[in-house]
Amino acid sequence: MQPTDIRNPQYFHKVVDCQWACPAHTRVPEYIRLIAGGRYDDAYLLNWDSNVFPGILGRTCDRPCEPACRRGRVEESNGDKPEPVAICRLKRVAADHRGDGVEARMRERLPAPVSGAERFRVACIGGGPASLTVARDLVPLGYWITIFEADAKGGGFMRTQVPRFRLPEHVIDEEVGYILGLGVELVGNRRIDSLRELLDENFDAIFVGCGAPRGRDLHIPGRDEDTDRIHVGIEWLASVYFGHVSKVGKRVLVLGGGNTAMDCCRSARRLGGEDVKVMVRSGYEEMKASPWEKEDAEHEGVEILNWLNPKSFVHEDGKLTGMWFTPMRAEHDANGKRKLLPTGEPDRLFECDEVLIAVGQENAFPWIERDLGMEFDEWGMPKLDKLTMQSTLPRVFFGGDAAFGPKNIIWAVEHGHQAAASIHNFLQGEDVRNRPPPLTNLVSQKMGIHEWSYDNDISPDERFVVPWAPKEKTLTNIHQEVELGFDIQTAWKEAQRCLNCDVQTVFSKDVCIECDACVDVCPMDCITFTTNDEEAGLRARLTAPANNKEQDLYVSDPVKTGRVMVKDEDVCLHCGLCAERCPTGAWDMRRFLFAESYAGRGEDYSARPARKQVAA
Amino acid sequence: MTYLPKPKLHHPSLQKNAVGFTRRDYEGAISTLCAGCGHDSISAAIIQACWELDVEPHRVAKISGIGCSSKTPTYFLSASHGFNAVHGRMPSVLTGANLANRELLYLGISGDGDSASIGIGQFVHAIRRGVDMLYIVENNGVYGLTKGQFSATADQGSKSKKGATNTDAPVDMVGMALQLGASFVARSFSGDKTQLVPILKAAMTHKGASFVDVLSPCVAFNNHPGSTKSYDYVREHNHALCRMDFISPRAEITVDYPPGEVREVRQHDGSVLRLRKLPESHDTGDRVAAMNYLHACQARGEIVTGLLYVDPEAPDLHEHLQTVEVPFNTLGERELCPGSAVLAEINAALS
Numbered sequence: 009m010q011p012t013d014i015r016n017p018q019y020f021h022k023v024v025d026c027q028w029a030c031p032a033h034t035r036v037p038e039y040i041r042l043i044a045g046g047r048y049d050d051a052y053l054l055n056w057d058s059n060v061f062p063g064i065l066g067r068t069c070d071r072p073c074e075p076a077c078r079r080g081r082v083e084e085s086n087g088d089k090p091e092p093v094a095i096c097r098l099k100r101v102a103a104d105h106r107g108d109g110v111e112a113r114m115r116e117r118l119p120a121p122v123s124g125a126e127r128f129r130v131a132c133i134g135g136g137p138a139s140l141t142v143a144r145d146l147v148p149l150g151y152w153i154t155i156f157e158a159d160a161k162g163g164g165f166m167r168t169q170v171p172r173f174r175l176p177e178h179v180i181d182e183e184v185g186y187i188l189g190l191g192v193e194l195v196g197n198r199r200i201d202s203l204r205e206l207l208d209e210n211f212d213a214i215f216v217g218c219g220a221p222r223g224r225d226l227h228i229p230g231r232d233e234d235t236d237r238i239h240v241g242i243e244w245l246a247s248v249y250f251g252h253v254s255k256v257g258k259r260v261l262v263l264g265g266g267n268t269a270m271d272c273c274r275s276a277r278r279l280g281g282e283d284v285k286v287m288v289r290s291g292y293e294e295m296k297a298s299p300w301e302k303e304d305a306e307h308e309g310v311e312i313l314n315w316l317n318p319k320s321f322v323h324e325d326g327k328l329t330g331m332w333f334t335p336m337r338a339e340h341d342a343n344g345k346r347k348l349l350p351t352g353e354p355d356r357l358f359e360c361d362e363v364l365i366a367v368g369q370e371n372a373f374p375w376i377e378r379d380l381g382m383e384f385d386e387w388g389m390p391k392l393d394k395l396t397m398q399s400t401l402p403r404v405f406f407g408g409d410a411a412f413g414p415k416n417i418i419w420a421v422e423h424g425h426q427a428a429a430s431i432h433n434f435l436q437g438e439d440v441r442n443r444p445p446p447l448t449n450l451v452s453q454k455m456g457i458h459e460w461s462y463d464n465d466i467s468p469d470e471r472f473v474v475p476w477a478p479k480e481k482t483l484t485n486i487h488q489e490v491e492l493g494f495d496i497q498t499a500w501k502e503a504q505r506c507l508n509c510d511v512q513t514v515f516s517k518d519v520c521i522e523c524d525a526c527v528d529v530c531p532m533d534c535i536t537f538t539t540n541d542e543e544a545g546l547r548a549r550l551t552a553p554a555n556n557k558e559q560d561l562y563v564s565d566p567v568k569t570g571r572v573m574v575k576d577e578d579v580c581l582h583c584g585l586c587a588e589r590c591p592t593g594a595w596d597m598r599r600f601l602f603a604e605s606y607a608g609r610g611e612d613y614s615a616r617p618a619r620k621q622v623a624a
Numbered sequence: 625m626t627y628l629p630k631p632k633l634h635h636p637s638l639q640k641n642a643v644g645f646t647r648r649d650y651e652g653a654i655s656t657l658c659a660g661c662g663h664d665s666i667s668a669a670i671i672q673a674c675w676e677l678d679v680e681p682h683r684v685a686k687i688s689g690i691g692c693s694s695k696t697p698t699y700f701l702s703a704s705h706g707f708n709a710v711h712g713r714m715p716s717v718l719t720g721a722n723l724a725n726r727e728l729l730y731l732g733i734s735g736d737g738d739s740a741s742i743g744i745g746q747f748v749h750a751i752r753r754g755v756d757m758l759y760i761v762e763n764n765g766v767y768g769l770t771k772g773q774f775s776a777t778a779d780q781g782s783k784s785k786k787g788a789t790n791t792d793a794p795v796d797m798v799g800m801a802l803q804l805g806a807s808f809v810a811r812s813f814s815g816d817k818t819q820l821v822p823i824l825k826a827a828m829t830h831k832g833a834s835f836v837d838v839l840s841p842c843v844a845f846n847n848h849p850g851s852t853k854s855y856d857y858v859r860e861h862n863h864a865l866c867r868m869d870f871i872s873p874r875a876e877i878t879v880d881y882p883p884g885e886v887r888e889v890r891q892h893d894g895s896v897l898r899l900r901k902l903p904e905s906h907d908t909g910d911r912v913a914a915m916n917y918l919h920a921c922q923a924r925g926e927i928v929t930g931l932l933y934v935d936p937e938a939p940d941l942h943e944h945l946q947t948v949e950v951p952f953n954t955l956g957e958r959e960l961c962p963g964s965a966v967l968a969e970i971n972a973a974l975s
């Protein structure tokens with residue numbers, strides 16, 4: 009193999025599994041250390057820089073970082089159940105324990121205004137996380153931002169879809185408030201019905217963050233009767249939020265296996281549903297809902313039934329009484345593609361009083377005229393540059409669920425960052441595809457012979473569980489938040505489970521005397537000195553086999569004997585024992601900083617001539 | 625935070641051996657030796673060898689003397705028996721233990737100071753008696769623990785860290801072991817585990833006195849230019865006599881070598897030592913040839929490593945003494961004082 013080029017920041021960035029997996033590349037291990045150190049404000053602000061909604065995300069994030077977290081891999085075959093660090097719930101700890109001073113400090117860390125920016129006006133359609141992120145990134149630079157939102161308040165689906173027992177409203181008010189407080193104009197109760205009209209209003213750039221607002225319906229026999237008892241899930245959840253719905257029948261069937269289905273069934277349990285069943289076409293494992301959402305629903309007495317395809321609604325005297333389902337099984341064809349087929353067993357009838365249809369969400373852009381020069385693909389989605397989020401109408405950018413279909417909050421935020429950087433370039437007359445360079449740094453953490461500036465001891469603890477409010481409270485009051493958050497002691501212990509994956513093992517081959525001390529001491533058998541080979545050959549004959557191909561091998565230039573040092577990054581604990589054992593300092597533990605840059609940061613734009621205002 | 629205990633977490637693929645232990649189960653306390661000490665590598669090799677041999681830790685006794693090398697039994701096999709004897713007295717304590725319980729695997733761990741100076745008399749007699757043991761000298765050419773004085777194995781003309789030249793002739797423990805009748809004699813290097821681990825396995829399964837001299841650089845006091853026991857010097861002057869594979873009695877022999885390229889030695893327990901790249905002229909069953917080879921290499925300034933001599937059928941101390949098959953420590957009063965009738969029988973036989 010070629011020697012690893014550790015000067016390429018992507019190499020060490022990838023070793024920080026959680027940060028690499030986070031769409032917004034939040035500096036996870038750094039904020040976890042700050043929490044362990046009791047520096048909640050700093051931890052909160054670090055999050056706020058990247059993900060804009062730490063309090064909201066600390067409760068609701070889809071947390072792609074956690075399945076990626078190294079802790080889950082290193083605990084494999086080491087104890088009961090391998091579990092990642094509770095990255096998401098630690099984020100909430102930072103939010104819960106932050107002080108009043110954070111808002112003032114936010115302003116201190118914002119970039120300086122760009123001269124002339126106040127001449128440009130940017131419209132954001134929709135007040136969800138995507139638009140709010142665009143606003144947060146652009147307002148400090150001096151642009152004039154107007155958000156048009158069909159509802160009265162900002163927040164988008166975070167406010168109207170995510171139920172209050174998962175996300176209290178004051179959390180949304182605070183974090184949306186921080187952004188509006190920067191001087192963003194929010195025009196509430198204003199639905200945009202025509203993009204043409206908005207373009208005519210002379211905005212220099214437009215960001216479309218209208219989400220994927222349409223719930224998919226299920227057109228099967230009986231759907232059009234007794235429609236007061238058959239609802240589309242996301243419409244029903246919005247009605248619950250607005251208070252139009254406050255109770256539900258005793259027996260409720262929820263159709264679908266995604267997160268919306270989980271919010272529907274859990275809301276139904278709180279509004280009078282006693283016998284609530286989630287009916288899923290496919291198997292339990294392949295359901296779209298996150299594992300923890302399923303667990304939480306089941307914990308609250310919801311039954312999940314799999315391999316049942318809805319066939320028809322049953323009505324008696326015009327009143328809904330039940331539904332027929334066809335038992336299904338999966339079959340893989342010659343190409344390995346999975347198909348669902350009826351098993352041939354008789355259909356099954358399930359009685360019910362009310363049905364919630366949560367079988368998916370769709371994008372809809374009825375308000376975008378098709379003769380504006382904006383191109384759409386065969387599925388009716390706008391054609392976008394995936395890097396810049398720019399549409400084929402140069403002035404118009406997209407992000408969040410409106411861009412590539414329903415995703416989640418953290419993706420909406422990342423789209424917002426990218427779109428904001430693009431809009432800034434666009435307005436400044438720069439190449440829109442230019443990305444502000446990330447801030448990177450690599451600094452030794454050595455303090456003494458066996459002393460490091462981070463806590464390199466490895467906690468043996470298994471993942472801690474977040475305490476819950478008692479069921480008697482949560483199932484009777486839909487506003488009662490279920491999870492209570494870690495207390496400070498538990499948060500500290502959970503933080504200690506983090507392996508500090510951003511503190512990198514850096515090898516200097518020139519001083520290595522090949523004493524093998526690092527190989528012998530490494531608890532995870534990460535290090536090997538061997539003759540060089542092709543990657544597959546090396547992976548098979550290291551001290552321990554390197555079977556996880558998603559994780560890189562760190563290969564050195566030849567050492568004195570002509571062999572190479574090969575380190576499998578996969579399950580390194582970042583414990584620093586290799587560096588403590590090395591007699592010559594050939595291993596060093598260095599903290600790697602990787603911070604994404606946002607619009608107007610990392611580069612001095614103010615010196616450049618601004619782009620001329622777009623003609624009317 | 626100083627000197628963490630090694631985290632208990634291990635690689636997910638870590639395997640258990642036939643007796644139910646992982647390699648990590650053969651570890652000991654975290655080493656307090658200098659970082660980079662060759663002795664730590666030898667400990668790691670012992671751990672690896674014991675795991676691969678499916679040794680049950682409670683069937684092992686680690687006996688050592690005084691020195692950094694003699695401290696190492698703390699850093700491996702923490703579930704085994706151990707005895708830290710006074711300086712140079714490991715061999716007599718080991719001999720006594722072996723007489724009391726012949727069923728354990730005895731690891732005599734010593735240093736060049738411990739064995740070639742103060743303990744040289746003890747070394748000599750344990751070897752010539754054929755005590756069933758693996759005697760390891762972790763040879764760094766200095767008294768490491770007392771801060772680097774030349775030991776008796778330091779080569780004439782080699783330089784200390786401060787620049788003083790050693791004028792005394794060295795003791796060659798491999799040559800002595802051959803001459804004293806050790807039935808398994810090898811030399812290796814702490815920096816070459818692919819050679820060291822099979823040698824240790826072969827020596828542990830060998831019945832009789834096995835002696836292994838392991839060059840083990842002292843990073844703190846004897847790893848400088850001018851030393852003949854440094855990592856660089858040993859690597860540059862290493863002459864590997866042969867490569868050896870250890871094939872346990874249970875293992876299937878899978879690789880076929882063309883005849884003439886390998887020679888195999890079957891030990892009394894059924895294990896096979898397969899010797900590769902052994903010079904045509906060398907016979908590992910010929911003690912005189914081994915001594916000649918050793919001296920020839922030495923004259924050329926080479927450090928010969930590998931298995932030099934093995935006698936798979938050698939008798940051990942218990943055979944010499946015609947002791948009972950069972951360990952002495954299991955004999956009760958009934959066996960030891962069989963009564964006046966038996967005494968009369970013995971007396972009658974003597975008359």
Ligand SMILES: Cc1cc2nc3c(=O)[nH]c(=O)nc-3n(C[C@H](O)[C@H](O)[C@H](O)COP(=O)(O)OP(=O)(O)OC[C@H]3O[C@@H](n4cnc5c(N)ncnc54)[C@H](O)[C@@H]3O)c2cc1C
Pocket residue numbers: 068069070133134135136137138139156157158159163164165166169170198199200201217218219220221242245267268271375407408409410414415416417418420
């Ligand atoms: C039930 C449910 C639960 C969810 N739970 C989670 C969760 O726990 N975690 C998570 O990460 N994600 C969750 N999601 C997904 C998440 O809410 C979305 O991915 C995210 O909010 C998308 O953000 P956005 O900015 O693209 O748009 P949205 O948040 O969808 O906001 C779009 C806004 O635009 C407004 N709007 C639409 N059209 C117009 C128009 N023409 N004019 C003016 N305003 C308009 C809408 O009123 C809406 O407020 C959930 C989704 C649902 C349906």
Ligand SMILES: Cc1ncc(C[n+]2csc(CCOP(=O)(O)OP(=O)(O)O)c2C)c(N)n1
Pocket residue numbers: 690691692693694711734735736737738739742762764766767768769770775
């Ligand atoms: C009776 C006695 N004399 C002297 C000493 C001092 N002493 C301690 S260790 C040592 C030499 C150890 O050398 P070696 O066996 O080579 O061990 P190393 O530390 O080099 O591994 C000496 C002389 C002692 N402990 N006891």
Ligand code: SF4
Pocket residue numbers: 024025026027036037076077078079092093095505506507508509510
């Ligand atoms: S152990 Fe810590 S730094 Fe490593 S992936 Fe998990 S959360 Fe991130």
Ligand code: SF4
Pocket residue numbers: 513529530531532533534535579580581582583584585586587
């Ligand atoms: S930090 Fe070093 S010793 Fe610790 S697990 Fe990683 S490679 Fe091994």
Ligand code: SF4
Pocket residue numbers: 519520521522523524525526527586589590591592593594595660
């Ligand atoms: S401990 Fe240091 S000197 Fe020894 S082999 Fe490892 S990197 Fe090289």
Ligand SMILES: [Mg+2]
Pocket residue numbers: 691693735736737762763764765766767768775
């Ligand atoms: Mg010594």
